[in-house]
Every structure is written in structure tokens, then in C-alpha cells.
Amino acid sequence: MLVCPAISLSTEIVFIYQRCRLCYNSFGCGSGGYICIHEKCFYILHSHCATKKELWDGRDLEGEPEETSNSEDVKSLKEVDDGKTFHHFSHQHDLTRLCVNGEEEEGDERVCQACILPLDSDSFLGCKECDVELHDTCANLPRKLEHTFHRHPLTLEVDMTNIKEGFFSCSKCERESCGFMYRCCQEECDFKMDAKCASLANPVYNKAHQHPLTLFDNGARCLECPSGGVHPLFYLHSKTATLPMLVKNKYDTHPLTLCIRKSDIEFPSSLLRCEICEIRINTYYPDFQNLYGCFDCNTIVHVECAIGKYPYLKPGHTIKLNGFEIEIASNSLSRPVCHACHSTCQDKLVFKDKSSAISFCSINCITSSKKTLMQSYGV
Structure with missing residues (x-):
């Protein structure tokens, strides 16, 4: 699947001053390539x-009719009662518009059911009968999707009970998630994508850059900035492009802003330390990429320290690894010691074996401790 789903081979590209929308290299005079079949599109x-095999499945669609779909069939959210309430296909109750009150304690933040990120905007859609809540953007994700990140159509799945492990790893950003998942329609393809990556659509507007960005197979790129020399082409990997621009943190009264590059830091960089883990931040690449900072208080925080190593996993959710049930919990002030690596669990989340008092600091530590878990079950 490409940005333009309908492209045709041309033996001679007439736009010799245009660049390829994938690699951004120019075309040689008289060279051929693929162009969009629509006259007003210059893709x-x-x-x-x-x-490329990542973008094309080998099917030649010449002569085949274009696939059509009923827009009502792909809508996830429908208005009820003149827009006063809404119905989402994933939930049996109607949803209403609610507001964030900002009074939640740490570890008890209200999170979106789809992306698992906090509901930190002014309003969201929520159920008054249970704890199901959704960002507006997540609630409107279609049930069927064609996306630049994958060559095949995708289908939205909202029930993690259908997944043996109770969570999945996004094929694009590689983050683990227990929220909504897009799965490839092709049985032989194991592509999965989380709600945040799926929400990226052309053009991508990101406050980290002054120009709109264009999606490519692994992220978003600026096509307006000059390339090479002292002005390199601006590019965001999907893992960076989906990071929230503002986050709240108990160490600062102001929201922290995402800093993509060293030039985004507006205060002296010497002897900077992360406010949470207290580790010194190297002023050279790559440490100075993807940080959160407050320019009023000179606060700087690592991304993982601000949002956690597993921002898309939800406290209270149960996952299964190596056949054993593991409960995800908010990390308390007691900071348990990981049974695998024997270090203090510093992350926002901690993983607890349901049959014992054993705790783990990461999924990697769980998978490396199969023998210990089997002994705790008496296997």
C-alpha cells in the first residue's frame, strides 16, 4: 500500500525536477517510474x-476495477440523539462527551482505551456506566484502513482477549500495547499496528517542525526543507512522530515539551541531568534527541522517564507469557527488586506474577525467567 493507492508505470517521467516521494532522490532526464493516475496528483x-516488497505485494491491478467500500461500514463511531451521545462499535453502552478534571492521583490517570495514553485534552468520549474512555481521534479510527505503513488493508481489533498473550508489539514503532490493534487482512502476513501509528495520516502536522510532513514507510519526512549540507532533510521515525508533544510530570508545575533536536533546548546544556533518574545527559548525539523539557524551570527529562518504557500498557491489565499470568501494576514508592536482573524497578510499571510475590521490571526479564516462574507454580 502506497500513499497513492492507484499508480501506473510510465516509461518517461516528465517531472524531471520532482523527487521520488519515497527516497527523495531526483529522476534522471527521460527516466521512467510510477506516477499517480489522477491528473491533479504529482505523486x-x-x-x-x-x-519494494514492503510496499507492493506483487499484484498487477491493471484492468481490475477499483475496490469500493461503503463509508458507513468502516465508521467506528456514530452519532446518537442528534450528536448528544455516540455509539462506538467496541462498546455496548453509548458514550457522552466528558471533561478532564485534572484531579487524578499519580498511577490513577484516566487513559484512553484505544491508545492507553492519558486523557489530558479538554474533553473526551466516555461511558457513564463503566470506565471505557476514548480520545476523539482514537474513537474515529475506521474499522477498515489502508495505510502508508503497510501494503495490505488493515482491520481494527479492539478485544485483547482474542490475543493469547493479552498484548501485542507494533510492527512499526515496536512498542508493546494492550490497546486497539490494526491487523493485516492477509492470513500469511503478521503485520500489526497500534492506534497511535495508525492515527498518523497525510499531511502530518507536528509542532516540532514548521512544515507539514509526508508519511513514508517508516516515518514522516519534510519535503519542503532543502536536503544535504548544513540543512539536512527533517525526518521523524514513527516512534518519535507518535510521542505526545506535552506531558505532565510531578517534578514540574508546567507541562513538559518534547524536544526533538539539540537546538530545541533553550537553556545551557552543560551538566544537565534527568530530573527523574538523575543520570547525566550527554550533550552529543543521540542522548540529546527525544527529551522532555520545561523552559521556565530548566527541567529536562528522558522520554522513557516521562512516559515510561511501556506507555501503551495499562495498569490492572493481565498478560500471559510462557504460559503464566502476569499482572501489570503501577510502580509504588516501595520500588520492588526485579527477580531476574536484581535491580530496583524504576519504571512507571511493574510486572507481578499472580501466583507469587515475584516482581519483574520488564518484559525481557519475564521471558528470561521461565524456569523461576515454573518453580513458583510447582511445575
């Missing part, structure tokens, strides 16, 4: 870029 690709 063009090199032949070798268009036929």
Missing part, C-alpha cells in the same frame, strides 16, 4: 522504490 516513485 511519483522510482520503479525500484515502488516495487
Whole structure:
């Protein structure tokens, strides 16, 4: 699947001053490639870029009718009662518009059911009968999706009980999630994508850059900035492009702003330390990328320290690894010691074996401790 789903081979590209929308290299005079079939669209690709296996499944669609779908069939959210209430296909109750009150204690934040990130905007859609709540953007994610990040159509799945492990790893950003998941429609394809990556759509507007960005197979790129020299092409990997621009933190009264590059830091960089883990931040690449900072208080925080190593996993959710049930919990002030690596669990989340008092600081530590878990079950 490409940004333009309908492209055709041309033996001669007439837009010789245009660049390939995938690799951004120019076309040689008289060289061929693929162009969009729509007259007003100037989307063009090199032949070798268009036929990459990550983007093209090998099917020649020439002569085949374009696939059509009823827009009502792909809508996840429908208005009820003249827009006063809403119905989402994932939930049996109607949803209403609610407001964030900002009084939640740490570890008890209200989170979106789809992306698992905090409900920190002014309003959201929520159920008054249970704890199901959704960001507006997440609630409107379609049930069927064609996305730049994958060559096949995707289907939205909202029930993690259908997944043996109770969570999945996004094929694009590689983060673990127990929220909504897009799965490839092709049985032989194991592609999965979380709600945040799926919400990226052209054009991408990110406050980290002054120009709108264009999605490519692994992230978003600026096509307006000059490339090379002292002005490199601006690019965001999908893992960075989906990070929240503002986060709240108990160490600062102000929201912390995402800093993509060293130039985003507006205060002296010497002897900077993360306010949470207290580790010194190296002023050289790559430490100075992807940090959260407050320019009023000179506060700087690592991304993982601000949002956690597993921002898309929900406290209270149960996962299964190696056949054993593990409960995800908010990390308390007691900071338990990990049974695998024997270090103090510092992250926002801690993983607890339901049959014992054993705690783990990461999924990697759980999977490396199969023998210990089997002994705790008497296996």
C-alpha cells in the first residue's frame, strides 16, 4: 500500500525536477517510474522504490476495477440523539462527551482505551456506566484502513482477549500495547499496528517542525526543507512522530515539551541531568534527541522517564507469557527488586506474577525467567 493507492508505470517521467516521494532522490532526464493516475496528483516513485516488497505485494491491478467500500461500514463511531451521545462499535453502552478534571492521583490517570495514553485534552468520549474512555481521534479510527505503513488493508481489533498473550508489539514503532490493534487482512502476513501509528495520516502536522510532513514507510519526512549540507532533510521515525508533544510530570508545575533536536533546548546544556533518574545527559548525539523539557524551570527529562518504557500498557491489565499470568501494576514508592536482573524497578510499571510475590521490571526479564516462574507454580 502506497500513499497513492492507484499508480501506473510510465516509461518517461516528465517531472524531471520532482523527487521520488519515497527516497527523495531526483529522476534522471527521460527516466521512467510510477506516477499517480489522477491528473491533479504529482505523486511519483522510482520503479525500484515502488516495487519494494514492503510496499507492493506483487499484484498487477491493471484492468481490475477499483475496490469500493461503503463509508458507513468502516465508521467506528456514530452519532446518537442528534450528536448528544455516540455509539462506538467496541462498546455496548453509548458514550457522552466528558471533561478532564485534572484531579487524578499519580498511577490513577484516566487513559484512553484505544491508545492507553492519558486523557489530558479538554474533553473526551466516555461511558457513564463503566470506565471505557476514548480520545476523539482514537474513537474515529475506521474499522477498515489502508495505510502508508503497510501494503495490505488493515482491520481494527479492539478485544485483547482474542490475543493469547493479552498484548501485542507494533510492527512499526515496536512498542508493546494492550490497546486497539490494526491487523493485516492477509492470513500469511503478521503485520500489526497500534492506534497511535495508525492515527498518523497525510499531511502530518507536528509542532516540532514548521512544515507539514509526508508519511513514508517508516516515518514522516519534510519535503519542503532543502536536503544535504548544513540543512539536512527533517525526518521523524514513527516512534518519535507518535510521542505526545506535552506531558505532565510531578517534578514540574508546567507541562513538559518534547524536544526533538539539540537546538530545541533553550537553556545551557552543560551538566544537565534527568530530573527523574538523575543520570547525566550527554550533550552529543543521540542522548540529546527525544527529551522532555520545561523552559521556565530548566527541567529536562528522558522520554522513557516521562512516559515510561511501556506507555501503551495499562495498569490492572493481565498478560500471559510462557504460559503464566502476569499482572501489570503501577510502580509504588516501595520500588520492588526485579527477580531476574536484581535491580530496583524504576519504571512507571511493574510486572507481578499472580501466583507469587515475584516482581519483574520488564518484559525481557519475564521471558528470561521461565524456569523461576515454573518453580513458583510447582511445575
